Amino acid sequence: MGIALALFATQSGTGDLTGNWVSRTDRHDGTTRDVFFNLKQDNGKLTGSIRLTQFFYKISDSTITPDGFTIVGSMMDGKSERKVTYQGKLVGDELHLSTRNRPDAPLIELVAKRTTPEDGAMPERVPPPALHKVADNGLARTPPMGWNSWNKFAGRVTAEDVRGMADVIASNGMKEAGYVYVNIDDTWEGAKRDAQGNITTNTKFPDMKALADYVHSKGLKIGIYSSPGPNTCAGYEGSYGHEEQDAKTYAAWGIDYLKYDWCGARNLYTDEEMQAVYQKMGDALQKSGRPIVYSLCQYGRNDVWKWGPDVGGNLWRTTGDIRDAWESMTRIGFAQDVLAQYAKVGHWNDPDMLEIGNGGMSDDEYRTHMSLWSILAAPLLAGNDLRAMTPAIKDILLNKEVIAIDQDKDGKQGKRVAQAGDQEVWARPLAGGAQAVALFNRGAQAAKVTVKWADVGLTSPPKQARDLWAHKDVTLTGAEYTVDVPSHGVVLLRVGK
Ligand code: GLA
Secondary structure, three states: OHHHHHHHHHHHOOOOOOEEEEEEEEOOOOOEEEEEEEEEEEOOEEEEEEEEOOEEEEEEEEEEEOOEEEEEEEEEEOOEEEEEEEEEEEEOOEEEEEEOOOOOOOOEEEEEEEEOOOOOOOOOOOOOOOOOOOOOOOOOOOOOEEEEOHHHHHHHOOHHHHHHHHHHHHHOOHHHHOOOEEEOOOOOEOOOOOOOOOOOEOOOOOOHHHHHHHHHHOOOEEEEEEOOOOEOOOOOEOOOOOHHHHHHHHHHHOOOEEEEEOHHHHHOOOHHHHHHHHHHHHHHHHHOOOOOEEEEEOOOHHHHHHHHHHHOOOEEEOOOOOOOOHHHHHHHHOOHHHHHHHOEOOEEEEOOOOOOOOOOOOHHHHHHHHHHHHHOOOOEEEOOOHHHOOHHHHHHHOOHHHHHHHOOOOOOOOEEEEEEOOEEEEEEEOHHHOEEEEEEEOOOOOEEEEEEHHHHOOOOOOOEEEEOOOOEEEEOOOOEEEEEEOOOOEEEEEEOO
16 A cells, blocks of 8 residues: 555545644754644545644645645634745655745745544644732832843854853953843753653753852843743743743742743734733743743733733833844834833833844944833843943943933833934833933934933933943033934933933
């Protein structure tokens, strides 16, 4: 039968495709990246599902020809539909498939083999709990500061990198400047839970407790990452159905910070159910008995700023992922104005982590990034390789006068107070009646930018300001102040006490 089927298959490219198929790619960390094709062939059509990383698609369309087949998978992600298309053929007892992430992206080829029917099956949906208020954990009284692995290292981060970052933070002045959390993002998780259902680590992170002890020995704190879904965004094991167990594991390891990323939860819950789903981990963290900062990451969906504090959240992402590009950073940063009222001591808007030093922007652009995030009372999580910083980048991340704006104890987020074309003036009220005033030039040419003190709410014009990048006092006269600002640059002032 094998020979007959193989002959038929090579000739037709099809044969009977019914069954559960998996393509496994070795990630070289003791885990595999799996793509499941659960197919049912009937009357010249294919139905079933496609599952990969954080996505679970139902097959919504298919064609079968003598040369092979095409399947289209579709899923709802919040209010929008996601689609994926695979072309394939049966070759012997393998499925040879190809797809593209976008129509103009390179072809991705994969080979799938038959697997057991239950392999890769989606778990059953656990109904979300009834809503209640999770008590404030008393942490993050100022926006969290530290480092996170994702922007620079993505899936390549190792325990050695994390130790290396802790070493640098503890020795180059960053710790004294307030950078405390050393945060591991996605891709630390092991392939399978153990027999008791405990989360495990992969070979890049051989001993999480030892790593946490090491980071603590440097006087720093350590953060970790998970998802309320069965899978994280990179397709690793999530906390779904193990929330309390995982929170206990984190506490036992000595974890101080959790970033909890929606990812695979999108296949089981609607956006309207997010609050209940996040509340579950908020409760679990509090029950764990260890103070753990709770960072919500669901890309600013479902007005998270309105309920983030109620689930015990200390910060919540307000947007999709930042990229190391002027366009991405400014599109995110300059759109945060409308959320100012939601930032409070202990509960922060998070316009995503810093890209400073990753190489895709100029130093002026990175100064704009740092200034804007400080005006926004945003978390300052460096996202670069701290072991290899230019002096200019170090000066940007370590500018204590700018950090003092970000960390102002009143925790009021700044706002845009004036705009003229590419020029914007933002102001942030500070404790004791002072103000941070940022004069931004988003244009392609150097420009003079003016702040009118009345726009900042200062009825009697100030006589003096501190220029926080030049580290100089500036003498002021009159009702406004005009200054040269480089293209894509900023002048950041502290006015008043
Ligand atoms: C999402 C998050 C990112 C990062 C990745 C990890 O895209 O928004 O910040 O955590 O997942 O897979």
